[in-house]
Amino acid sequence: MAEWSAGWSGEAPDDADGVLALCEGSVVRPGAGWLHDWDRMAGLLAADSDPVFVGRFDGRSVYVVELARMKAGDESGHVSLREALLETEDAPVGLISTSVQVLQWWRDHRFCGRCGQPTDYHPTERARWCRQCQVPWYARLAPCVIVVIRRENRFLLARSSRTRRYYYSLIAGFVEPGESAEEAVKREVMEETGLTVNNIRYRTSQSWPFPHQLMLGYFADYVAGDLVLQEDELAAADWFEPGLLPPVPPATTIAGHLIRVMEQEISCGEGPG
Numbered sequence: 001m002a003e004w005s006a007g008w009s010g011e012a013p014d015d016a017d018g019v020l021a022l023c024e025g026s027v028v029r030p031g032a033g034w035l036h037d038w039d040r041m042a043g044l045l046a047a048d049s050d051p052v053f054v055g056r057f058d059g060r061s062v063y064v065v066e067l068a069r070m071k072a073g074d075e076s077g078h079v080s081l082r083e084a085l086l087e088t089e090d091a092p093v094g095l096i097s098t099s100v101q102v103l104q105w106w107r108d109h110r111f112c113g114r115c116g117q118p119t120d121y122h123p124t125e126r127a128r129w130c131r132q133c134q135v136p137w138y139a140r141l142a143p144c145v146i147v148v149i150r151r152e153n154r155f156l157l158a159r160s161s162r163t164r165r166y167y168y169s170l171i172a173g174f175v176e177p178g179e180s181a182e183e184a185v186k187r188e189v190m191e192e193t194g195l196t197v198n199n200i201r202y203r204t205s206q207s208w209p210f211p212h213q214l215m216l217g218y219f220a221d222y223v224a225g226d227l228v229l230q231e232d233e234l235a236a237a238d239w240f241e242p243g244l245l246p247p248v249p250p251a252t253t254i255a256g257h258l259i260r261v262m263e264q265e266i267s268c269g270e271g272p273g
């Protein structure tokens with residue numbers, strides 16, 4: 001694994017050793033590796049794309065850019081973000097995930113949301129800075145909870161009504177202002193399924209740059225209620241036991257990982273944690 005530090009130096013080095021190139025939701029590879037030489041980027045950038053400093057990767061200063069759209073059909077080297085992050089073994093996941101979110105932040109905060117003036121670099125932090133208002137504009141991060149609900153030796157899987165992918169996954173949703181993550185778990189589960197849960201326990205998290213979620217993974221136990229699905233969220237949901245699951249997301253996703261951990265816990269005869 002390459003050495004990676006995403007720290008913000010406070011200065012904007014003009015010595016790009018490597019460039020991660022994005023284009024409309026895809027990473028554009030230069031061939032075998034992931035980083036382009038800066039010299040080869042001339043004339044390829046999108047009209048509104050500044051090169052933005054991301055961090056140091058293997059001792060190299062890395063920038064991210066958005067490329068201009070290619071001619072139709074000329075998409076050599078294009079790898080969808082999803083494929084790069086979840087299905088490509090040698091992908092530098094931290095670098096790509098950070099780059100996508102840094103570029104998004106940079107484009108979203110070119111102007112101050114209070115006074116409308118153009119923003120600058122913050123002198124010491126990864127933030128854009130409005131001199132007039134003295135306000136920093138940080139990258140957005142949206143915390144989301146995702147939860148496996150256990151009921152004796154089965155657990156709940158649900159199929160979203162918003163995706164065309166035919167697989168079953170977990171109940172998930174955004175944390176709202178003023179809520180703890182555990183409160184968000186209870187509310188989301190109640191809203192989407194009509195069920196009450198308790199014994200909510202944290203397992204793990206995953207950065208999910210589609211576009212800027214931080215997924216917080218939980219286990220919870222069923223307490224009461226009959227399944228009543230929120231139709232605009234869920235097309236189907238049911239209780240499943242280990243070994244008899246419908247298609248589920250890959251283990252590289254937090255949903256896929258949590259499902260496999262729960263499957264193993266139940267198969268090994270472990271009670272709720």
Ligand SMILES: [Zn+2]
Nearest residue numbers: 112115130133
């Ligand atoms: Zn301002």
